[in-house]
Amino acid sequence: AQKITQTQPGMFVQEKEAVTLDCTYDTSDPSYGLFWYKQPSSGEMIFLIYQGSYDQQNATEGRYSLNFQKARKSANLVISASQLGDSAMYFCAMRNFNKFYFGSGTKLNVKP
Amino acid sequence: EAGVAQSPRYKIIEKRQSVAFWCNPISGHATLYWYQQILGQGPKLLIQFQNNGVVDDSQLPKDRFSAERLKGVDSTLKIQPAKLEDSAVYLCASSSTPPGLRGYEQFFGPGTRLTVL
Numbered sequence: 461a462q463k464i465t466q467t468q469p470g471m472f473v474q475e476k477e478a479v480t481l482d483c484t485y486d487t488s489d490p491s492y493g494l495f496w497y498k499q500p501s502s503g504e505m506i507f508l509i510y511q512g513s514y515d516q517q518n519a520t521e522g523r524y525s526l527n528f529q530k531a532r533k534s535a536n537l538v539i540s541a542s543q544l545g546d547s548a549m550y551f552c553a554m555r556n557f558n559k560f561y562f563g564s565g566t567k568l569n570v571k572p
Numbered sequence: 573e574a575g576v577a578q579s580p581r582y583k584i585i586e587k588r589q590s591v592a593f594w595c596n597p598i599s600g601h602a603t604l605y606w607y608q609q610i611l612g613q614g615p616k617l618l619i620q621f622q623n624n625g626v627v628d629d630s631q632l633p634k635d636r637f638s639a640e641r642l643k644g645v646d647s648t649l650k651i652q653p654a655k656l657e658d659s660a661v662y663l664c665a666s667s668s669t670p671p672g673l674r675g676y677e678q679f680f681g682p683g684t685r686l687t688v689l
Contacts (some may be wrong), residue, residue, distance in 0.1 A: 462574075464614075468620055486602055495678075497680075503683050558620075559628055560620075561617075562615045
């Protein structure tokens with residue numbers, strides 16, 4: 461069963477605009493962690509943002525924010541003021557029962 | 573602080589040959605992960621170590637893949653014999669225990685790109 465679902469294989473956004481990347485997850489455990497990673501064409505995985513299941517507020521890290529809707533089991537990533545350097549693959553991941561699960565990713569292209 | 577080190581960065585072998593990858597995690601990180609990332613897909617966890625014990629190897633093809641983490645530090649992942657479908661990037665990651673402010677954030681190495689011909 462899919463633990464993490466990313467339904468957008470690819471997205472385009474205009475430079476300086478905001479973009480939302482979708483992520484839904486599936487777990488019966490009340491304790492879990494949600495992560496977003498960026499993977500540029502060079503291949504390294506770069507941590508962006510983390511949300512714990514008990515965190516009351518949505519996480520923010522600079523231009524990145526996580527729209528955490530617990531009842532809907534969604535953890536969408538919002539990137540504000542997109543830059544050309546944001547063009548990359550983005551992966552949503554969940555840590556649950558001491559295991560990590562990754563989604564299939566969303567390829568973001570930022571247009572000048 | 574040094575990051576996660578992996579070697580080699582690239583490897584090309586023929587099917588049925590053997591190959592080994594090496595990973596050195598961030599100093600002090602108790603948990604080490606090996607992932608397989610096939611082109612266009614998300615990383616798939618192959619094996620997870622806590623110190624030198626295996627936490628999860630449910631997705632490791634044990635008939636051909638093996639991994640060890642002697643002394644709870646470095647780790648080696650081996651494929652013997654390799655198949656065409658093993659062509660992928662093999663990522664190593666580590667995380668600290670107990671978790672930091674970012675939960676069990678994983679720090680990834682640069683990966684090893686394996687091509688099986």
